[in-house]
Amino acid sequence: MKFANLRLSSLLTFAALGAFSCTKVTPPGAPGGAGRAAGDPGRFVNPLIGTAAFTDPKLVGYVAPPGWHGVWAGLVFPGSALPNAMVQLSPITQFNTGSGYQYEDSVIQAFAHTNKGHWNLCHLPVLPVAGPAGATGPYASRFSHATETAAPGYYGVTLKDYNVQVRLTSTLRCGLHQYTYAQAQDRRVVFKLGRSNENVNDWALEKVGPAAVQGFQKTGDQTVFFYGQLSAGIQDVAIQGKGTKEGVAVLRLADGGPKTVELRVGISFVSIQNAQQNLAQELGTRSFEDVRRAAAATWDKLLNKVAVTGGTAQQRGMFYTCLYRSFLWPALRSDANGEYRDVKGAVQKANFQYYTLPSLWDTYRNKDVLMSMLAPGVTADIIKSMQDIGDKTGFIPTFFHGDHAASFVAGAYLRGVTNFDLPDVYRLLLRNANVEGGTRPHIKEYIQKGYIATTEVPAPNVETPGSAGVSKTLEYAYDDYAVAQLAKALHDTAQYRTLMARSKNYRNVFDPGTKFMRGRLANGQWVKSFNPQYPYYEYMYREANAWQVSFFAPHDMPGLVALYGGPGPSRRSWIRCSPCPGTPPTLPATCRASSASTATATSPTTKRRSRTTSWASLKSRSSGWTKSWPSSTTPARKAWRFRAWTTRARCRRGTSSAPRASTRCPRPTRATWSRSPFSTKCAGPWTTARC
Template identity: 30%
Template sequence: MRKQLYTFFLSVAIQILSLWPAVLQAQDYSGKVNTLIGTQGNGWSSGYLYPGATYPFGMVQFTPTYFSKQLGFVINQLSGAGCDHMGNFPTLPLSGELRTSPDSIINLRASLTKEKGTAGYYATCVNDSIQAELTVTERTGMAKYSFSANENRGTIIIGGGVAATPIQVAAISITSPTSCEGYADGGAFCGFPTPYKVYFVAEFDASSVSLGVWKNERLLPGEKFAEGKNSGVYFTFDLNKKKEVLYKIGVSYVSVENARENLKTENPAWNFSSVKQSAANKWNQYLGKIEVKGNNEDRVSQFYTHLYHSFIHPNVCSDVNGEYMGSDNKVYKSERKYYTSFSNWDTYRTQTQLIAMLAPDVTSDIVMSHQLFAIRSGGGFPRWVLANIETGIMQGDPTPILIANAYAFGARNYDTRSILKTMRYGAEVPGANSQGVLTRPGLEQYLEKGYYDASAMLEYTSSDFAIGRYALQACNDEPVCNYYTNRAMKWKNLYDKETNWLRSRNEDGSWKKQGDDWRESTYKNYFWMVPYDLKGLLQIIGGKQEGEKRLDELFHRLDASYGDEWFASGNEPSFQIPWIYNWVGAPYKAQHIIRKVLDEQYNSRPDGLPGNDDLGSMGAWYVFANIGLFPEIPGVGGFSINSPFFPEIILHLADGDLVIKGGDERKEYIQALKVNGKRSDSTWIDWNDIKNGGILEYSLSPKPNKAWGTSVTPPSFGN
């Protein structure tokens, strides 16, 4: 009998082991990512995404730059930002020996074809003859260049004084036939100077047979030091014995020594496959935090690609030894990771809430990085940071909203009271700034008269509301909560009863033209920028029926540009508008419009986004829209709902699994819903009800149920 049991269990074990590779393959979320989605397009309707390799929240983006693919493969790039930026230390493999100076590199007319990209890996063919493969660790990049069989020589160039925007100072030293190191200083973003410094150390796995430098149009064989704009170095290799050349680069924003330590610590060997697999494993940890089950492989790939974009930023800026360059240009050291790349006007609306739910420890460090940036740069929070520079672009005071959202959705490992103090400083003290950039331009007028330029003011009132919620939830400070909640009601000072719209005022209180002062949007889109007081907004214009009518007119088109008076799927001020149907008593219309946007405005082609991804903002919108939960109200933990797309979705939260069942790509209308086993007629789900895990069970239909979701009014905080 014992022998029979042994034989039985051995047989079962063998069967399980035989299935193990399939199990591993099923969990390869990184392979479901298609990094080519959103890498093409025109102007505001382009995703501005890069196809190359990066690590979750990693320092290095090893990729062709969106703004000039001919540069080759750079080490830093923002995901979905619509202005030229960064693109430092481009490297490019070339056939044969270098005969003339690469100058700006662009003149080489390098072409990249047969592109393929998954999470942590990118491959392409350079000039139809060289196979280039890229992968990364958190702070380093690695390339494998495979030259054609008939090539005897191959050259690899590295630009120091070359980037996507002008470099002021740069230098590279060749330190051996297999290595070089250097730095670059300069850059710009959206027309604003961003004079950051970045350092590198690079190595090859083979010894070069010749090397040299270039400076503008001068090629200097044998020289070992390149300095200035349009300068760099080159290494030429003998390919007779080996057609592959491996290249790796360590990066730091502190020093060459730290770049070397980053490289030595994270990638000391020459095993490209191992580094590639490690990157995939790390991506699987993050992408696996949401499991979606469905047979539509194209939509599954889109989902994981957008989830991938949500985990790219912010970027770690501290080195393996904990050092980082502060906002005062001094070097600091911390046991916690320090982050940069803050596109807060964009990310506070979607991406922050998503990463707070799924990666609360990382998000807590991101919050603390904002606080450290503020106290060393003038006392006010920054709103748009690149490297250690406050760029000053965009409007409003978005960082308090971002932090309030992070706290509301579970990222809470920091000193809450010191952060509230910084929030209040920027909101109460005219002249508060970060690196000379005012936290709230026009604050004196806003406080004294109760109004300011329309779209900026609506951003201020949203920030005021978020500060109030944070004061109450994070600091148990009810008086401060009441003060800021009341301030948030100043949005009503923009209401013009003659036109029945919100409208900008002159300083003397007179009305400006209806179309004035709506930054990157229109008055018909920004009108809904009162998500915390939608009940009050609807009351002031005449009720739910008038609100529904305006929404219907807005959604006549889904692809509006910044200046069009319809819904702009690709623009942040429009992100929350579809769910407002839940407040006007027509939830079925929200369900229809959101599906329509997903079906018509997104696809898996290189032009598959309706607008700039803006550091994961649009990617996170796509994720929330597909799972049927949207974080509508600033600083409030909860979701306005729509119908989920996939039959089963599992969110692996920090304290339990949230299971969402019943989604159907052919059925968009909610007929019934159970929340943790109890029937619900509410279009609002409180975060506290699901943060420790739970189950949402939907019953969907291809036909609308106009009654469902209308008996319970979603929250509004006007009173």
């Protein structure tokens, strides 16, 4: 696949595929091009991009509460990982944050073995320390970004307080740590098994040989088992604070020998025995450099499937970093021997790789499409993994909202990914589409009425409870179309006709009076309290407002155009969702890309991670725009809750203060989890951050 003359417009699409956020910080440790061949695209990848948060009120438009990190960054991790691997070996600067790593932090707590960037995982944190034998925690160290290096399959940093140089690389199921101490005495390795990004229920570690340990960490319903082998002897193991968040196992290393110590860790979600087997099969006695080179080669092979020409070095870096990010999730969960734990917790063995569930609501419209194009084998195994869940629960699973396994499976099949049991997957997707109590809430009402009703609330706010009936209706209609394509492929004419008819249900929530998709009562009347710019978490819309969802009918654009009265009126409606003169062009991109890129609640350029454009670039593209900043000092709420504000347009040119199209230019800005009042001034740059 080749892209010629790389331009910013094409980069925006790929920016949605990774968790990219522009920052004023230019991390010094990457790209990881040192020692790489000129033709290797991995040299452009910078895993530190997206790790820095915006906290400057002049940039984010409000004052963050004390101790809060402001507008989040990409919630990405900079550590070592292979494509769709089980292990993501990465530094933790703060637990219970998005990825555990935030660029503005100055202290490293540990190096964990799993990651996603969604306030979870970060299992098996380990930290090398040095000091007198009687020293105790808390164990952590300051570090400098000047000593930090990140590249695909590699991470390195120096722990300032312990004077330990850390280098990390990994395989699919194993992490390889290399610690270079300043001296060969008073060295320890601390397993912080009481901590992860999830609540730890139980953990254990025991010495099982002169230089080996094994154990587990249980968080919720999942348990991660590990087997670790050190290159230095273990003098003793001390368990401290068992049963507390600060619980640790401290391995004191024998004095003498080389200053460089390697720790090889195999993990498994099945058993300690499997973790040990994974370690022996994937790492064995391979050298650190051999493993690192193999990791880089694996990434280059994948990234080379997309070639680009033209563009600046910065644009190529953005492109390949986002492409790299696109293949870090879903994550592998089956072991080298084929065993895995199914959705019921039972150990199974299969002839395919078992993966976690894709983040379908976020990624079905872009990243998962890309994956089916560039990694069809992984895509087939992901579908088989979802089928395995369906066979045991009766339904193909979804993620957060909608039933977008339907479009993921149908799209992959139509692109040539056919190495799975299509009739059985189709059977399960039909259950999703018709049986109440499964993947699609309110499906019975949807089938009977042709839409999902909204209960009228006189004065709704951002967090007014609801069924997100408009969003569900639109998404179910699209999902029906997707399943219909499978019915057509299997020559199920009756179901094809039924589902195609249901795919037109998006029309049932279109209000011809306002030209918006609007909440509808059970009696067929429209919700009275209606502001198309006001965003909701689940009242009428799922994390969106009317502007963002009203152009979502990607399977029937002619039908959508007809609702607006034809090409002319529909074009004018979409133009209303374009920038006002003198306003930031990035803000209305939510609507603009929704109509052009078939997005759902938000566009691919404003997905659920932060997207920020620098003030300088906005100013250069918006001559004459006068900035003014809304302010909020509302204390931060729990990170898993959604908060939003929206800003109406007051667009100024020169010295004129006359509002320009205040009701015509939508300004949906999800800007933290604060109950901020609705501002009436332009603020910029425009950022979307959603949990």
